[in-house]
Amino acid sequence: MFHVDLDDLADLVLDPDATPEAVRTHVASCPACRDRLDALLDVRRLADGEPLVAPPDRVRDRVLAQVRDADPGAGTADGRRPLSVAGAPAEARRSRNRVPVWAAGLAAGIALVAGLGLGRLTGDAPATPEATDPGTVVAAADLTALDSDAARGVASAVEKDDTLTLRVSAEGLDDSDGVHEVWLINTDGKRMVAIGFLASGDTGQFDVPLGLIEQGYRIVDISVEPDDGDPTHSGVSLARGELA
Amino acid sequence: MVTGVREFEEQDDVVRSLAARLVAGDESALEVIYDRWSALVHTYALRALGDAHDAEDVTQQVFVAAWRSRHTLTPSASALPAWLIGIARHKIADVREARARDARRSEAVAALPVLDAVDQSADGEVAERLVVRQAVDELPDPRRTIVLLAFWQGLSHTEIAETVGLPLGTVKSHVRRGLIQLHQQLEGVRHVPR
Numbered sequence: 001m002f003h004v005d006l007d008d009l010a011d012l013v014l015d016p017d018a019t020p021e022a023v024r025t026h027v028a029s030c031p032a033c034r035d036r037l038d039a040l041l042d043v044r045r046l047a048d049g050e051p052l053v054a055p056p057d058r059v060r061d062r063v064l065a066q067v068r069d070a071d072p073g074a075g076t077a078d079g080r081r082p083l084s085v086a087g088a089p090a091e092a093r094r095s096r097n098r099v100p101v102w103a104a105g106l107a108a109g110i111a112l113v114a115g116l117g118l119g120r121l122t123g124d125a126p127a128t129p130e131a132t133d134p135g136t137v138v139a140a141a142d143l144t145a146l147d148s149d150a151a152r153g154v155a156s157a158v159e160k161d162d163t164l165t166l167r168v169s170a171e172g173l174d175d176s177d178g179v180h181e182v183w184l185i186n187t188d189g190k191r192m193v194a195i196g197f198l199a200s201g202d203t204g205q206f207d208v209p210l211g212l213i214e215q216g217y218r219i220v221d222i223s224v225e226p227d228d229g230d231p232t233h234s235g236v237s238l239a240r241g242e243l244a
Numbered sequence: 245m246v247t248g249v250r251e252f253e254e255q256d257d258v259v260r261s262l263a264a265r266l267v268a269g270d271e272s273a274l275e276v277i278y279d280r281w282s283a284l285v286h287t288y289a290l291r292a293l294g295d296a297h298d299a300e301d302v303t304q305q306v307f308v309a310a311w312r313s314r315h316t317l318t319p320s321a322s323a324l325p326a327w328l329i330g331i332a333r334h335k336i337a338d339v340r341e342a343r344a345r346d347a348r349r350s351e352a353v354a355a356l357p358v359l360d361a362v363d364q365s366a367d368g369e370v371a372e373r374l375v376v377r378q379a380v381d382e383l384p385d386p387r388r389t390i391v392l393l394a395f396w397q398g399l400s401h402t403e404i405a406e407t408v409g410l411p412l413g414t415v416k417s418h419v420r421r422g423l424i425q426l427h428q429q430l431e432g433v434r435h436v437p438r
């Protein structure tokens with residue numbers, strides 16, 4: 001059963017009378033959709049605040065003066081760290097000690113999701129799926145470039161023996177510097193997980209946790225990642241497609 | 245739906261790269277971060293403390309502390325504003341403690357504790373209201389105007405269509421997308437994702 005999408009939930013907040021009966025019935029009986037609806041209602045309730053008040057310019061001057069005085073070495077890339085599978089949880093532990101309580105849970109949560117993907121990475125498994133039992137293709141996506149509709153290959157999610165494998169076979173990826181990393185982006189537009197690198201540049205297969213796609217991680221994204229030790233998405237996507 | 249996701253992600257990428265630059269010690273990133281979030285932090289401190297001088301001090305302390313503890317920031321889009329608000333919350337608590345100490349010292353205890361209790365219980369909502377306000381002000385026009393008329397002024401979609409001279413369907417779609425964008429910004433700073 002599919003959930004009600006955010007647009008329809010928004011309409012339910014904005015114009016409940018015009019909402020189709022089927023949407024209302026589903027929301028009434030679905031805790032997940034009810035939660036999302038409550039969150040939207042919360043936004044509506046909080047949407048009455050006065051405009052923000054900027055601090056006087058002298059505060060900015062003081063901040064910059066204080067930072068420059070105390071930190072003459074500023075500007076060096078001293079925050080870099082190597083990318084490793086163990087990196088994400090260690091980072092989360094360190095953050096927990098120093099980040100305010102309010103933000104600590106968030107930081108740890110993000111690291112945990114990233115770790116989940118990396119931990120399950122099958123690495124440079126040979127891309128010869130035809131040689132064995134092909135399993136069942138439960139979803140597939142045509143990959144296209146982001147700035148045009150140029151074809152960039154295909155991705156398929158294959159279920160076999162209670163294992164879900166994402167097979168990526170990309171083409172025409174621009175071979176600029178950096179490695180190609182595969183991500184699954186949630187259709188909520190807020191969450192993404194890294195599932196591994198395309199070791200050969202354009203093909204790879206990755207075991208992913210069962211249920212990930214059902215949770216909305218349906219958008220396959222291939223990014224080019226510079227070798228800068230930063231485990232987050234570079235922001236440069238070469239191809240994308242939604243599993244359906 | 246896909247359009248919405250992309251729109252939001254582009255925004256996200258900007259914030260994520262700012263966070264990464266800050267962590268890497270790029271001072272110009274601190275300036276950009278200050279320019280974008282100092283009003284949020286300052287207004288939060290102003291509402292929580294009710295004193296212009298203290299609010300300025302807290303704002304200054306928050307951004308200096310953000311710089312000094314930048315290594316603790318996870319470079320992700322949603323973590324950055326949540327992290328700044330978290331630092332602000334601590335600095336505000338410090339000012340309140342100092343005030344309580346001063347009050348005890350001068351034995352003028354009567355008025356302060358009550359006021360502070362009220363303030364503290366409302367703090368979470370104060371911060372969230374400010375985040376929503378910032379989010380609406382960052383929307384591109386005409387969406388910003390339309391959302392302000394709909395939510396802040398309480399005008400109907402028909403009244404808005406007449407005011408801004410756009411078709412009713414266009415107005416509805418701006419209000420819908422606007423609500424979702426405000427939602428995404430707010431969820432980004434809530435500590436437990438729903």
Ligand SMILES: [Zn+2]
Binds near residue numbers: 034
């Ligand atoms: Zn549902």
